[in-house]
Amino acid sequence: MSLIKAALGICETGPLDDSFWAVEDGKVRVKLDQMPAPLAKGGSTYLRGKGLSMPVFLMRSEDDQYLAFENRCSHFGHRKLDPVPGENKIRCCSVFHSTYDLDGNKLTGPAPNPLKRYTVEQSNGELVITL
Numbered sequence: 432m433s434l435i436k437a438a439l440g441i442c443e444t445g446p447l448d449d450s451f452w453a454v455e456d457g458k459v460r461v462k463l464d465q466m467p468a469p470l471a472k473g474g475s476t477y478l479r480g481k482g483l484s485m486p487v488f489l490m491r492s493e494d495d496q497y498l499a500f501e502n503r504c505s506h507f508g509h510r511k512l513d514p515v516p517g518e519n520k521i522r523c524c525s526v527f528h529s530t531y532d533l534d535g536n537k538l539t540g541p542a543p544n545p546l547k548r549y550t551v552e553q554s555n556g557e558l559v560i561t562l
């Protein structure tokens with residue numbers, strides 16, 4: 432990631448098209464089987480809008496688990512998140528790059544708290560994220 436992007440808090444992770452997910456009864460349903468290309472291992476996207484109080488960061492880990500977190504670093508800059516390429520880690524898109532493990536626990540950087548992690552279940556071609 433370039434220093435300019437980091438200074439501006441610009442992540443590599445982009446939003447998921449609205450047509451592939453919905454919010455219902457405190458759960459987000461992601462239509463995995465309708466997405467034109469599944470998330471690659473180590474890949475990520477995020478969901479925003481549709482009444483969500485906070486964007487949701489969704490990633491597929493290198494060992495093929497879908498994970499979801501509040502898309503917000505706990506450091507005061509509250510930058511959004513990216514996966515760390517080739518590693519089962521998450522980092523924020525700031526110059527300070529706080530990093531977290533896949534449970535949301537901080538590994539490095541100035542972030543004072545863990546990430547808020549959501550439960551993700553997979554069934555019948557969809558992911559269900561409980562907020």
Ligand code: FES
Nearest residue numbers: 504506508510523
């Ligand atoms: S927002 Fe400052 S380290 Fe993440």
